[in-house]
Amino acid sequence: xxxxxxxxxxxxxxxxxxxxxxxxxxxxxxxxxxxxxxxxxxxxxxxxxxxxxxxxxxxxxxxxxxxxxxxxxxxxxxxxxxxxxxxxxxxxxxxxxxxxxxxxxxxxxxxxxxxxxxxxxxxxxxxxxxxxxxxxxxxxxxxxxxxxxxxxxxxxxxxxxxx
Numbered sequence: 001x002x003x004x005x006x007x008x009x010x011x012x013x014x015x016x017x018x019x020x021x022x023x024x025x026x027x028x029x030x031x032x033x034x035x036x037x038x039x040x041x042x043x044x045x046x047x048x049x050x051x052x053x054x055x056x057x058x059x060x061x062x063x064x065x066x067x068x069x070x071x072x073x074x075x076x077x078x079x080x081x082x083x084x085x086x087x088x089x090x091x092x093x094x095x096x097x098x099x100x101x102x103x104x105x106x107x108x109x110x111x112x113x114x115x116x117x118x119x120x121x122x123x124x125x126x127x128x129x130x131x132x133x134x135x136x137x138x139x140x141x142x143x144x145x146x147x148x149x150x151x152x153x154x155x156x157x158x159x160x161x162x163x
Contacts, residue, residue, distance in 0.1 A: 024086035024094055036079050040082065048066075055085070056075050059085050061081070082094055
């Protein structure tokens with residue numbers, strides 16, 4: 001029985017080394033140039049501490065931002081060190097820092113905005129109250145004068161990754 005377990009273990013190790021895939025590393029990071037520096041989001045099993053940041057730094061990584069909402073940090077590090085970091089039992093997942101953007105392809109039809117514009121309604125003189133746990137004052141809500149009359153946040157300053 002011990003011999004079967006040993007052979008099975010060696011087969012798994014050989015397979016993982018041959019194919020280089022790690023279950024904690026996102027697939028789109030697998031074929032990166034090993035010498036390339038990549039920005040990655042490392043999610044931990046608990047809120048990252050200085051000890052977690054040191055584990056990344058010990059592998060040549062640089063901490064760029066806190067991401068408290070997902071128990072993670074944004075780091076810049078060489079691609080060839082990702083699998084080694086993923087072997088750490090405190091690491092939940094490693095993914096690239098992918099660009100995200102909003103789309104209005106659902107919002108406009110849902111709100112019938114085209115019909116309102118057709119009849120000349122553009123929102124002039126209308127006040128709107130928004131109660132949202134994630135309001136962010138982006139540039140489109142600011143102008144020469146801010147259109148936001150009042151705001152209140154109950155989130156920590158680092159909730160969205162602001163360092």
